[in-house]
Amino acid sequence: MKHQTIPLFALPLTRTDIDCGGIAEFFDTVVKPSKGRSNTDGTTVYETPLIHYHNDQNVFEIYDELKDLGDRILDASNFVYRDVMNHDMELRFTNAWFNECGVGGRQFMHNHCNSVLSGTLYLRADENSHIQFQTPYGMNDFGNLLLDEANTKRPNRFGYSHHFSIVTYKVEPGACIFWPSHLRHGYSENRTPGRLTLSFNFLPATFNCVYKV
Numbered sequence: 001m002k003h004q005t006i007p008l009f010a011l012p013l014t015r016t017d018i019d020c021g022g023i024a025e026f027f028d029t030v031v032k033p034s035k036g037r038s039n040t041d042g043t044t045v046y047e048t049p050l051i052h053y054h055n056d057q058n059v060f061e062i063y064d065e066l067k068d069l070g071d072r073i074l075d076a077s078n079f080v081y082r083d084v085m086n087h088d089m090e091l092r093f094t095n096a097w098f099n100e101c102g103v104g105g106r107q108f109m110h111n112h113c114n115s116v117l118s119g120t121l122y123l124r125a126d127e128n129s130h131i132q133f134q135t136p137y138g139m140n141d142f143g144n145l146l147l148d149e150a151n152t153k154r155p156n157r158f159g160y161s162h163h164f165s166i167v168t169y170k171v172e173p174g175a176c177i178f179w180p181s182h183l184r185h186g187y188s189e190n191r192t193p194g195r196l197t198l199s200f201n202f203l204p205a206t207f208n209c210v211y212k213v
């Protein structure tokens with residue numbers, strides 16, 4: 001039947017490519033051997049296949065060698081927030097940190113608070129690397145209507161995918177993706193040796209004429 005379907009209230013996942021040559025090597029030689037793994041409050045860092053480095057800090061303020069990369073990521077974030085998402089305000093980093101994950105590790109679904117826009121730059125990735133996003137409408141909203149699990153994972157005959165409960169997005173080295181911070185995301189079993197990413201959160205300097213940070 002001749003028809004038109006539009007994605008109502010769609011949320012933007014925006015990708016750009018950023019030159020990150022040498023950053024993985026910088027992580028291996030400078031960040032990883034440093035005390036970056038210890039939490040700033042002195043609590044223990046648990047030994048798991050996934051380890052965060054400086055996840056309550058901003059690595060672009062810690063390491064001068066990363067400042068240029070931080071400036072380019074900030075430019076990209078403002079393009080996404082202002083040009084793609086149509087906001088007026090300028091963004092600033094709240095935190096930026098490294099994540100390294102061994103084979104067999106995973107990142108459970110979560111979202112980021114104290115942030116309006118979040119992003120990740122992929123430093124070490126291969127054909128198995130991916131990130132997954134979960135529908136913000138709740139798993140059960142679709143589950144009651146679409147009971148066949150397989151149907152929630154494949155496009156319909158027109159290629160539409162608006163009924164997906166989880167979307168898997170494949171990534172390559174240099175891919176830099178941004179999404180609204182409230183979106184829940186993670187990844188299932190990692191098959192990329194030394195999967196390495198740099199993640200970041202942003203807040204605007206002012207929200208509107210009333211609220212300022």
Ligand SMILES: [Fe+2]
Nearest residue numbers: 110111112185
């Ligand atoms: Fe995250």
